[in-house]
Amino acid sequence: MQPTRDPPQAASQQSEEQITQPRWCGPDSSIAPVSIRTIQRAAREGLKFACLTCYDATTARWLERAGVPVLLVGDTAAEMILGFPNTLHAPLDFMIMLTAAVKRGAPRCLVMADMPFMSYQADDAEGVRNAGRFMTEGVADCVKLEVDRSFAPLVTRLARAGIPVVAHIGSRPQHAKVQGGYYAAGKTAQGAVDLVEDARVMLDAGATMLLIEATPVEVTAEIVKRSPVPVIGCGAGSACHGQVVVTSDLLGLTPRQPPFALPLVQMGEMLDGMAKLWRERVRSGMLGEHPYSLSEEEAVEFRRRMR
Numbered sequence: 287m288q289p290t291r292d293p294p295q296a297a298s299q300q301s302e303e304q305i306t307q308p309r310w311c312g313p314d315s316s317i318a319p320v321s322i323r324t325i326q327r328a329a330r331e332g333l334k335f336a337c338l339t340c341y342d343a344t345t346a347r348w349l350e351r352a353g354v355p356v357l358l359v360g361d362t363a364a365e366m367i368l369g370f371p372n373t374l375h376a377p378l379d380f381m382i383m384l385t386a387a388v389k390r391g392a393p394r395c396l397v398m399a400d401m402p403f404m405s406y407q408a409d410d411a412e413g414v415r416n417a418g419r420f421m422t423e424g425v426a427d428c429v430k431l432e433v434d435r436s437f438a439p440l441v442t443r444l445a446r447a448g449i450p451v452v453a454h455i456g457s458r459p460q461h462a463k464v465q466g467g468y469y470a471a472g473k474t475a476q477g478a479v480d481l482v483e484d485a486r487v488m489l490d491a492g493a494t495m496l497l498i499e500a501t502p503v504e505v506t507a508e509i510v511k512r513s514p515v516p517v518i519g520c521g522a523g524s525a526c527h528g529q530v531v532v533t534s535d536l537l538g539l540t541p542r543q544p545p546f547a548l549p550l551v552q553m554g555e556m557l558d559g560m561a562k563l564w565r566e567r568v569r570s571g572m573l574g575e576h577p578y579s580l581s582e583e584e585a586v587e588f589r590r591r592m593r
């Protein structure tokens with residue numbers, strides 16, 4: 287495998303070890319697509335991997351090109367794309383369509399589809415069918431569900447159906463209404479023990495990966511230590527094998543970001559500058575040379591018909 291080619295300023299901040307990590311995907315078509323096995327091997331070998339949210343083919347193409355191995359089509363699309371105040375408003379058909387778009391843009395990334403609110407909670411059989419839609423219509427590589435131990439029977443049914451499940455534990459944004467907002471999880475000794483137990487039950491039920499959101503580092507470290515499968519963290523500390531954040535946060539496009547996903551670039555400023563430049567060009571008529579014209583013959587005929 288080839289070494290990563292990070293942008294120079296980012297590379298200079300990285301250790302030698304990070305720079306020589308494998309190039310996961312990217313424009314070189316000789317590199318095999320990232321599979322669950324690739325991620326399992328990376329976790330076994332202690333290679334940390336990046337995961338970013340993605341909701342469209344164009345962004346997916348750039349993220350694949352940059353060598354990001356795992357893309358999450360998160361239900362944060364409800365906030366980032368649709369402008370809702372939380373993730374409860376991600377329609378199932380919409381999420382499936384976005385998942386397929388991301389896979390088309392990044393065919394060699396591992397694409398994780400987030401099952402939206404009420405697509406799996408009401409009834410296990412419906413959950414299995416909906417997960418199946420993500421795998422077939424959405425061309426996803428795995429599905430993610432926000433769970434606690436009470437979802438074990440569903441996880442087992444999905445695993446039995448051949449659907450790789452990422453069990454999302456810890457803070458669960460689809461429970462925000464019950465919790466009265468977004469809160470970290472496992473912050474008491476009892477809460478921490480409960481989380482470790484949730485993780486154990488999910489692993490026993492057949493989860494292919496764990497995703498832990500907003501938990502204290504000690505709790506995360508304990509779960510990672512006991513987990514035979516890769517663990518992705520989101521604000522859960524550095525013990526995890528992989529790390530995921532919302533891409534729009536890193537791009538500086540959101541009004542405020544969690545402390546673990548502060549902007550790495552100021553794309554909001556770039557958009558602002560671009561829009562102002564375009565506005566000015568349109569206003570002043572400086573649009574550059576026009577690319578289309580009639581041939582002399584067609585122009586003569588056109589003028590004749592217009593008379």
Ligand code: KIV
Binds near residue numbers: 339360362373400
């Ligand atoms: O939907 C999402 O973006 C997520 C991550 C932030 C973990 O679930």
